[in-house]
Amino acid sequence: MIDIAVIEHITEVDSTNTELKRRISLMTEMPEYMAITADKQSSGHGRIGRVWSNTDGALLMSVALPTNGLSGKELPMLNYAAALAVFDSISELDSIGNIVSIEIKWPNDILLNGKKVCGILSELVKNAIGEIYAVIGIGINVNADVLPDELLQSASSLKASFGYSIELESFKKVLLKMLLQRTKILISGGREMLLREYKKRCITLNKRIIVHPNFGKSYEAFAVDLDMYGRLLIKNVEDELILLDSADVSIR
Numbered sequence: 001m002i003d004i005a006v007i008e009h010i011t012e013v014d015s016t017n018t019e020l021k022r023r024i025s026l027m028t029e030m031p032e033y034m035a036i037t038a039d040k041q042s043s044g045h046g047r048i049g050r051v052w053s054n055t056d057g058a059l060l061m062s063v064a065l066p067t068n069g070l071s072g073k074e075l076p077m078l079n080y081a082a083a084l085a086v087f088d089s090i091s092e093l094d095s096i097g098n099i100v101s102i103e104i105k106w107p108n109d110i111l112l113n114g115k116k117v118c119g120i121l122s123e124l125v126k127n128a129i130g131e132i133y134a135v136i137g138i139g140i141n142v143n144a145d146v147l148p149d150e151l152l153q154s155a156s157s158l159k160a161s162f163g164y165s166i167e168l169e170s171f172k173k174v175l176l177k178m179l180l181q182r183t184k185i186l187i188s189g190g191r192e193m194l195l196r197e198y199k200k201r202c203i204t205l206n207k208r209i210i211v212h213p214n215f216g217k218s219y220e221a222f223a224v225d226l227d228m229y230g231r232l233l234i235k236n237v238e239d240e241l242i243l244l245d246s247a248d249v250s251i252r
């Protein structure tokens, strides 16, 4: 039984995140959780204003939840809760085990055999009486046989990685359940546990990386650790320690 008060499926929408934010901004009361899924988005977007391309048989989902148990500094941890939920739900598909390598690349890309299959974008929105909600958007390339040209080099789908089609509805239910479990743990004070589990699965740590900041030139660094709020602690080539809230990183 999924503990989600409202789940609605829409065939086509501009963006599940945008649609959920629109709805919440007009509401004075909200069920504890709300979720929207769609088959297709006309304006799917990702981090740093990037476009999120449609793929056939994708899982496109946004889940809204209250942020009242969280301080502002802990909000990025929602992305990690979502990344762990995606990681665990994909791991469950690998019933034989170790057929594909599943990894999290900081901050929240999920890679199968080194290629991105999932992106996560969390945003904040106020309802009509000023209460703040988090909207966690998850896009997963599930059953695509062919990916758009712009994704071919760096992305893949679950079907291409595992070699068989995934039953989308049951996968969606498992993911929702895991997402709620993880976010509840976070909201009820489980930040440290979440961070420990995230660190175990994050391939970026202890690696030489290239940082692609949101603005400015890319540079080399070493990924040292995550701080207590999940910011990436890096050491640059001048041996200076820097904390990153957000950026893209590639592993060298």
Ligand code: BTN
Pocket: 014, 015, 016, 017, 018, 041, 043, 044, 045, 046, 047, 048, 050, 052, 060, 061, 062, 118, 119, 120, 121, 137, 138, 139, 140
């Ligand atoms: C990223 O990798 O930059 C994050 C991509 C997030 C895409 C999902 S798809 C469902 C939800 N709706 C959106 O417009 N974006 C998120």
